[in-house]
Amino acid sequence: MFVLAITAAIFLVVAGLLLYALIRYRHRNLETYNEPPQIYGSNQIELAWTVIPLLIVVMLFLTASRVILATQDATKPKDAVDVVVVGHQFWWEFRYPKLGVVTANELHIPISDPKHPTPTYLELSSADMDHSFWVPRLAGKTDLIPNRVNTMWIDPETPGLYLGQCAEYCGAQHAKMLLRVYAESPADFAAWITQQQKPAVEDPRVAEGREVFLHNACVNCHTISGTMANGRFGPDLTHLASRDMIAGGAFPNNAFYLKKWVDNPDSLKPGALMPPMHLNEHDLDAITAYLTTLH
Numbered sequence: 358m359f360v361l362a363i364t365a366a367i368f369l370v371v372a373g374l375l376l377y378a379l380i381r382y383r384h385r386n387l388e389t390y391n392e393p394p395q396i397y398g399s400n401q402i403e404l405a406w407t408v409i410p411l412l413i414v415v416m417l418f419l420t421a422s423r424v425i426l427a428t429q430d431a432t433k434p435k436d437a438v439d440v441v442v443v444g445h446q447f448w449w450e451f452r453y454p455k456l457g458v459v460t461a462n463e464l465h466i467p468i469s470d471p472k473h474p475t476p477t478y479l480e481l482s483s484a485d486m487d488h489s490f491w492v493p494r495l496a497g498k499t500d501l502i503p504n505r506v507n508t509m510w511i512d513p514e515t516p517g518l519y520l521g522q523c524a525e526y527c528g529a530q531h532a533k534m535l536l537r538v539y540a541e542s543p544a545d546f547a548a549w550i551t552q553q554q555k556p557a558v559e560d561p562r563v564a565e566g567r568e569v570f571l572h573n574a575c576v577n578c579h580t581i582s583g584t585m586a587n588g589r590f591g592p593d594l595t596h597l598a599s600r601d602m603i604a605g606g607a608f609p610n611n612a613f614y615l616k617k618w619v620d621n622p623d624s625l626k627p628g629a630l631m632p633p634m635h636l637n638e639h640d641l642d643a644i645t646a647y648l649t650t651l652h
């Protein structure tokens with residue numbers, strides 16, 4: 358309001374003088390037209406229009422600096438949620454270090470009550486190249502840059518699904534590096550965390566699919582907790598079936614798309630870094646059945 362008051366006053370003075378000059382001195386009659394007296398150099402005027410704006414700018418600078426410093430000094434509430442965000446071609450890795458949860462593409466956070474703030478603090482970096490975390494309804498863009506950690510925080514007060522998107526060109530499938538942020542009530546968030554902390558479901562009915570998974574290259578890139586699969590290159594699949602979408606938010610998470618994806622990711626997302634698995638139809642069905650049980 359202080360900055361607005363100063364700039365509004367300047368606007369009124371300038372616009373007022375301009376209007377006055379336009380009306381008072383407008384050109385009425387060509388016959389009587391005379392060039393107005395020309396003034397060359399005036400220490401008083403020049404000094405005034407140098408010193409006054411200088412003082413105004415210094416005042417605005419000091420005011421803005423104070424607000425910026427106060428914002429940066431704001432203490433992190435003790436109930437803040439910490440999430441490490443790692444950008445990958447072309448998906449998002451979300452790690453909750455204090456809660457022991459790892460997931461991908463779908464970030465779950467608690468809503469923040471102003472009386473009892475629980476903002477989510479994000480530490481953003483990248484595994485390969487520049488990405489940008491952008492959920493327009495929550496905050497501005499923040500870049501994810503290799504070998505550098507950027508930070509930001511978000512604190513939505515209304516529960517719901519907030520859609521976002523990678524906002525820095527990062528390769529062939531940059532456009533399908535989508536983001537979903539689920540802001541939930543504290544109870545729902547706690548329930549989600551409890552569920553994600555559990556080891557992977559071991560359903561005996563899909564034991565064959567699990568064997569196919571564990572005996573293929575899948576384990577080099579994906580983690581399924583409680584099994585020997587502990588790769589970090591691709592998304593953690595421990596609770597894959599609890600997510601709404603696959604392929605960086607590009608396709609719904611159902612058996613049809615999962616099978617297509619495992620068979621040949623390129624058919625859905627040309628340029629995706631996961632190689633085709635070259636499995637036969639029987640193994641494909643078995644592995645798909647296994648993946649759909651990972652709630």
Ligand code: CUA
Nearest residue numbers: 488523527531
């Ligand atoms: Cu990641 Cu664009």
